[in-house]
Amino acid sequence: MAAEFLFYVFALLAVAGALGLVLARHPMNGAISLVVTMIALAGLYALLSAKLIFVLQLIVYAGAIMSLILFIIMFLNIRKEDLPEERGRWLYYIGGSALLIPVALLLIRAVKTLPGVETTIVGGGFGGVKEVGLLLFSKWLLPFEIVSILLLVALVGAVVLAGNRRSES
Amino acid sequence: MIGDYLVLSVVLFCIGILGVVSRRNVFTIFMSIELMLNAANLAFLAFSRLHETMDGHVLAMMVMAVAAAEAALALAVVILLHKHKGNLDSNAFSLLKG
Numbered sequence: 001m002a003a004e005f006l007f008y009v010f011a012l013l014a015v016a017g018a019l020g021l022v023l024a025r026h027p028m029n030g031a032i033s034l035v036v037t038m039i040a041l042a043g044l045y046a047l048l049s050a051k052l053i054f055v056l057q058l059i060v061y062a063g064a065i066m067s068l069i070l071f072i073i074m075f076l077n078i079r080k081e082d083l084p085e086e087r088g089r090w091l092y093y094i095g096g097s098a099l100l101i102p103v104a105l106l107l108i109r110a111v112k113t114l115p116g117v118e119t120t121i122v123g124g125g126f127g128g129v130k131e132v133g134l135l136l137f138s139k140w141l142l143p144f145e146i147v148s149i150l151l152l153v154a155l156v157g158a159v160v161l162a163g164n165r166r167s168e169s
Numbered sequence: 170m171i172g173d174y175l176v177l178s179v180v181l182f183c184i185g186i187l188g189v190v191s192r193r194n195v196f197t198i199f200m201s202i203e204l205m206l207n208a209a210n211l212a213f214l215a216f217s218r219l220h221e222t223m224d225g226h227v228l229a230m231m232v233m234a235v236a237a238a239e240a241a242l243a244l245a246v247v248i249l250l251h252k253h254k255g256n257l258d259s260n261a262f263s264l265l266k267g
Contacts, residue, residue, distance in 0.1 A: 018204055069196070069240065084261075132230075
């Protein structure tokens with residue numbers, strides 16, 4: 001019963017944060033709304049017994065990635081008059097919703113045909129660090145290595161993009 | 170119920186698409202993409218819980234790594250574009266238009 005109540009609280013917070021991101025005019029307000037969504041999603045991961053992903057969501061997403069985005073927004077020092085003029089914004093919202101609501105209803109109907117499982121907290125180390133780590137380094141070893149190469153490429157790319165080109169100019 | 174988690178995932182993903190198609194601020198577009206990645210993660214974890222296997226957890230970790238790489242590169246590109254164009258309008262960044 002408590003898990004049901006917590007699910008609705010976290011789901012409401014997540015949707016409210018997502019709507020705040022889409023509706024907010026200044027990206028700083030949107031970023032703070034997105035942090036609310038990330039933390040609510042971390043709570044939902046905990047309800048799904050994903051202990052490791054719950055911690056990673058808080059540390060990597062709500063901590064590292066969002067602080068990077070907030071840092072860049074503050075670094076660019078965006079004022080109200082720097083923001084792009086979005087006069088027909090409400091028209092785009094209405095058009096986008098008219099396009100997306102049928103897709104969403106179709107997906108929700110497809111989801112409803114799945115067998116229902118009560119989401120009680122699973123014990124026995126489900127989603128713990130050791131179990132997920134064992135799976136990651138045995139069955140998913142090749143994708144893990146590919147992801148490490150992707151991170152290396154992103155690192156090199158960021159250095160190349162951010163490096164000053166004094167020799168060219 | 171698992172279905173509720175998947176419905177929430179669908180709703181968050183659609184809100185993310187709405188943010189991408191209806192906004193012109195590059196930061197909001199970028200954060201909407203992050204929101205869509207998070208909705209996909211929620212679906213992975215819900216299915217993982219449904220089948221009681223942990224492959225979804227590993228996939229969610231991979232998605233997080235991809236999101237981190239994407240954040241680093243996209244923010245570097247946004248800084249460069251802001252330096253060149255002086256604003257954040259995605260309509261101004263049409264350098265590849267013939």
